[in-house]
Amino acid sequence: MKLTHDLSKDEKKLLRGTFWRSITLYAAVSPAKQGASGFCYAMIPWIERFYKNEQDRRAALVRHVSYFNTTVPMSSFIMGLAASMEKQNSQSEDFDVNSINAIKSSLMGPLAGIGDSFFWGVLRVVAAGIAVGMAQAGNIMAPIVFLLIFNIPAQLVRYYGGFLGYTLGSTYISKVYESGLIHILTKAASIVGLMMVGGMTYQLVVFKTTISMSMGGTSVLKLQDMLDQIFIGIIPLSLTLLCYYLLSKKISINYLIFGVIGLGILISLLGIA
Template sequence: MSETITKKDLRTVFWRSYQALGCYTYDKQQGISYMRALLPVLTKLYPDKEKLKEALNRHNTMFNTTCALVPFCLGITCAMEEEYANAPEGSFDPQSITDVKVALMGPLAGIGDGFFWGTFRVIACGVGAPLAASGNILGVVLYLLLNLVPSTLTRWYGFRLGYRGGREFLARIQADGTLTKLTEAAKILGLTVIGGLVSSIVSVPVSLEIHMGGGSFILADVLDSIMPNLLPLVLSLVVYRFIQKGASVNKLIFVLLILAILLTWVGFFPMG
């Protein structure tokens, strides 16, 4: 039986959540900071070095959401890690911890950005900027209050809700078998989101025109007639395969950049 998380451990995790952008990378984004925030809890739950290493590897992955909602995700993760650490062998699938975290970050980012970047910050600037421009210090004070108070309250109560609600929720769904279904649903949702990102973000703009038998055709049109967004899909699968084999993401980025420059130079890609 592992040790139970204390209030002191949880407070440390919460304060570390403010460093969500402290180590922001291309491949993991907030992932390393998220793992660091969890370190006090993981160290307490897994005194065995191999178990701790397993937990660190589990969270050394890509994560990104609105900073104000990071504590909510951390609270749920703490609850799930505590449940896993104290569960009988084989009764709790640790993959569900990652699946739930990944499933939450996308929707929470959409909601959080809309509220904190598109609403509270805009209102705070609208109220505070005219006063500040006229030299009134109240403009700065009002901006900070209108912008930081909602964010701080969301962080604090979100973390508490994530941990306390997460424990009760996990106990209930584990007892009736819903956890297995939730894990599977989270996997499907994650794959669906990634599939949508591939078609909407990844671009392989082939402009090569081939001349044959007195006629010509554009290669991109032929490929799209076979399957829309075929090349972005192939490129994503190739990159994913290299990552699965342990290739450095940063090296892959530079390889793709150099390859794009060369293919543009020979006319395979358009110049503009």
């Protein structure tokens, strides 16, 4: 197949290993890292293959335990691309290692949007519709048909996605460096990553206060409306920035999680929100 034409036997073996390891992407999920541990686990064979120095291996492992979250079938493409960048980093002294996580951050959002829409929003519904019709007709093969319709395309995308990511990375990354475009690419990827994080903050961090003032039975002030006039989402944004500041001061993520939960319970009991 064209994707594997220029790859060595060792690289093909590593990519097949990445496919199997990508199954564990969300085996150990944390609120702060999501699938970071699974991503790092998939990258270990590549790290051991490319880096002989123990210090370089440690740096690569730390690099790949950063936040990662995307649809599982799409994850192998980013893994393959990251592997090709690690290869380039091991061969080039002036490689910008920050570009690796920048590319990961910029891709995981758009690929999650594509993957979730297709696999969860379309393919799963189609598979369930066919299976439900078979089940209503008394066909005992209904659950098996559902699993086959959903999983065969998902596993094919996950398998060949790794080969595609690695092949594209190996082909184009060196050219991008030689042309000097890597700095522009890294900057653009960082901007896209920040936009994704900002969008997640707006959607996932929610605060709406119920505090209001009334005179003569008529509402004269609604605090939430006033806050929205100043800056929509100002409280969630402030809370997010505060947590980021505390993280930069080495405050444990566990303390922050329990602190936010406790704060939520407190303001709910007080009737603030």
